[in-house]
Amino acid sequence: YNLQIGTENQFMLDFGLFPNPTDTLTLIPFENSFHERYNRFPLEDVTDSGYGSEENYRFMDENGIEAYVKYNFFHKEQRADKYVTNPFKQENLYYNKEKDYYVCPMGQHMERTGVRHSRTESGYVTESIAYSVARCEGCPLRCMCFRSKSQRRTIEVNHRLKEYKQKARERLTSEKGIKHRRQRCIEPEAVFGQIKYDMGYKRFRHFGKDKVTMDFAFFAIAFNIKKMCAKIKNQKMTDK
Structure with a gap:
């Protein structure tokens, strides 16, 4: 089982058990679990990049949850290296929102050429827009721009996800966001460390989701009581 926990000040507020190995598909059902338990959604979410998908960002946005949720390549974007300054990276190409076209490093317009829809494992539909230049033959920058055998460069952009990432970037790099990011490493990660290594709880002792849920529920109650007693002392x- 994929065990998910929600913590604050190293107290377990909620937990959930899921059959899927990746974290991306667990966030929404875990948020709904929190809502069932407390009759409201959390005010803020602080997670790592394993949860940063369009579907999850949209869910949090629609339910008033302030998302301090990383996405893939967030840390790379924060470094002043080749990733940030590379003019050939899709993320660094100039985009004219009003007329809906990108501009390649040689100044050619990359016009909209098509739309592709994809469906995630949960059934959520995403939309990506394709943009292409008229031709790349003879361009002196071609070898640095792309390596495909195609005669012209084509990029695909998910504009909705791009906007969600921009909002997440602004939150994560704010003073409050930096504080949350520092705090996260001593929140769920520390709790998992205490569970596994300090208390030796490394495997479930029952089979079946209902029994495993009961097993961990008793453990979570005992964990919180122990934590509360230590805090009072x-x-x-x-x-x-």
């Missing part, structure tokens, strides 16, 4: 020592 430390507070009393501090007050002295």
Whole structure:
């Protein structure tokens, strides 16, 4: 099972067990689980890049959840290296939103040439727009621009996902976002470390989702009580 936990101040607020190995498809059902438990969605979500998909961003946006959710290549974008300054990267090409075209490094317009729809494992439909230049033959920058045997460069852009990523980037690089990112490494990761290595809880002792859920629910209750007792004890020592 893929165990998901939601934490705050290293207390477990919620947990969920899922059959799929990847995290992307677990976020929405886990958010719904939180809603069933507390009759509301969380105000903020702080996660790693495993959850940064268009479907998840849209769900959080529509349900008023402030998403501090990373996406693939977020960390690469923050570095002042070749990835950021490379003018041939699709992300760095100039886009004219009003007339809907991109501009290649040689100044050619990359016009819209088609639309492709894809369906995720959960049934969510995404839309990507294709843009191509008229021709690349004879271009002195061709060898640096793309390596395809095609006679012209074509790119595909998911505009909706691009907008969600821009919002996520602004949040993640804000003062509050940086604070959340620093805090995250000592939140769920630390709790998993305490569960596995401090308490030796490395495998479930039952079979079947209902029994495993019951198994971990009792453990989560005990974990929170133990954490609360330690916090009260430390507070009393501090007050002295």
